[in-house]
Amino acid sequence: MELNYKFIIRKRAKTNGGASYQLILSYRDRDGKWKQKSKGGYALRSLAASDKEKEKLLAAVKKTGNIDPVNEGMTLRDFSALYISWRKELAPNTLLIYEWLADIAGPLLDKPMTDITYADIFTRLQTLPYGERTKVSWARYMKHLFREAVRYRVIGVSPIADLIYKPRMDTAGGARLRTMTHEEISHLLDTLHARNLELWILMYIAAYTGARVGEVLALTMGDIDFKSHQITFNKQLSRVGKNELGIRRMKSKNSCRTVPAPPCLLRALDEYREHRILYFHGRLTRYRHGEMLTAIVRKILPNHTMHDFRHTYATRLLSSGMDIKTVASLLGDTISTVERVYIHYTDEMREKAADDINKIFGS
Template sequence: MPCYKDNKSNTWYCKFYYTNWQGEKKQKLKRGFKLQRDAKEWERNFLEQFATSPDITFQSLYDKYKRFKENRVKASTLETQCNAIDLHILPYFKNRIVSDITPEDVAEWQTQLLEKKFSASHTRQINAYLRMLFKYAVDYLRLPRSPVIAQICKPQKGNIDFWTPEEYRKFSDHIKDNIELYTAFEILFYTGMRKGELLALTMNDIDFQAKKIRINKTLAYVHGEYIMQPPKTEQSNRVIDVPEFLLAEIRNYTDKIYHLDPDQRIFPRSRVWLGQAITRICPAIDLKIIRVHDLRHSHASVLINLGANPLMIAERLGHKDVKVTMNIYAHLFQSHQEEIIQKLEKLKL
């Protein structure tokens, strides 16, 4: 990679040919480098952007992967991935040549990650991002095989947290005077929708006559601003039935909003609004603190106790398939085994 001295300006420049993505040969000229090594490094980095071989740095692989994913996944999904990669993966592999990275290198990185004592699910997710990067290198950059050959740790079985109807009633009674907050939590508890889905709701989404709510978007925070984007999965785009009392509460709240446009968010709040309310109120009323997302678990628990089957719950919550529902709530269904046996006993009476 020859570089040249510009004696007039006492700077360095690089001038070279490359082949673009259409197979066309192009010339590139870049001036103004104070040092020869800076010019050489700029040329190397530029050429790596067009390389289709694994003999590039991990940083260049990551840059290619981001461009590849930009229009293939939701912006919030890519931002989550990139935040984790920037923090936990890139510092370790950044300047390594991709084809030189071995399973042993990955194992050492995994060991260092495990030493940070993250939860098993978080640790496994970070490892999955590394696996995805190398899969891209295998699929598109002719890397022979991925060096990520083993899972980092076993999944951790954890108990889900939720409020019982009595616990939720204690919370909702305390916030009844704040009609906006009260209505928001009523919707979460009695529909099981996600926080972002709630905050994206408009009047156009609510059919008061048919007693249904359509969920077709979610509020996400990406690159420092709030945006609307499709729900989490294809199955999350759904229509759910709503009890009449909840519709009455929604109508009572929206009637108090001056000049509410049909496509205007009925809860024009940030994503931290609901969580802040929980952490502020629960200690004051001696109630355990849960996450906003745990209200979905609370709703599922109510449905299970009412005798709903897993398929119905999966459709209502917008799970990808019923296996997700069973993986999360199997132990709650198990708690009904004794009741079922008692009913079987009665069949013989």
């Protein structure tokens, strides 16, 4: 998506031989036309380029540039609610995520959008009591929402069009991902095997296929091919209404996939089908809520969630040297998503490739 504003610093000669600097804000209006607003007379380039002066110029444009009088004073809460009400074509689960992302704006919700600055958004972003992936999602949604606010003439220009949030990195230089050790997975599975076979098999499938929780919950025995040692994921259990869950097709073609099932998983499934209850809906389980499964995981492994099975599966494949295209195919993700989420491991693969090339062709 194109940036809808940019700043330029221009040096202007004075009649007395000195120089002054001008700060120019070029911005794109709702019709896609570029306009400019400027302020001059700065003695130093650093003064013209300061964040404080840029904020002043942005604020002036936001309050005077191409705003519909009907929208004057509209708060972030009001615009977010309106925008979500307009996007009825989106899946119910996506709309609920949008509502939640808007709600965590907290103290900014009741502030007029014309008064919200880059600093406001960035400060809130830094203090959100959530993980790095949630922060990235919130930053992206806020950028999208403010861009739409420009389009609907609620503000003249987005104050965060150039916002880029980089997740905190761990000491190895990779984005922080929670993965499970082999010992942790074994402890979890052994504990559940003794208590609840139904929960045990769900965790077993998640651990050895890397499937999303909704995909695991939608599985039927018909999706498991014991002869070819494969499991097919072609549907998911997710929201079909605000308070209703149901079986839905996958979000994308990439998500539909058939993955190999290792012998240990097939043995576990074989044991489970000997003891399973025949549920009328054909699914392997009566459980319907991923949040409940995460609560079970946390009782046994306090620092982990159901989604950590997926991270663990992916990182183990990448660390073993499997190529990114194959890993993406097994996860039901795009190559770009795998590279972005597991960048530390893909960088290691590139370094290993460079070493291999040096060994093959010589240094």
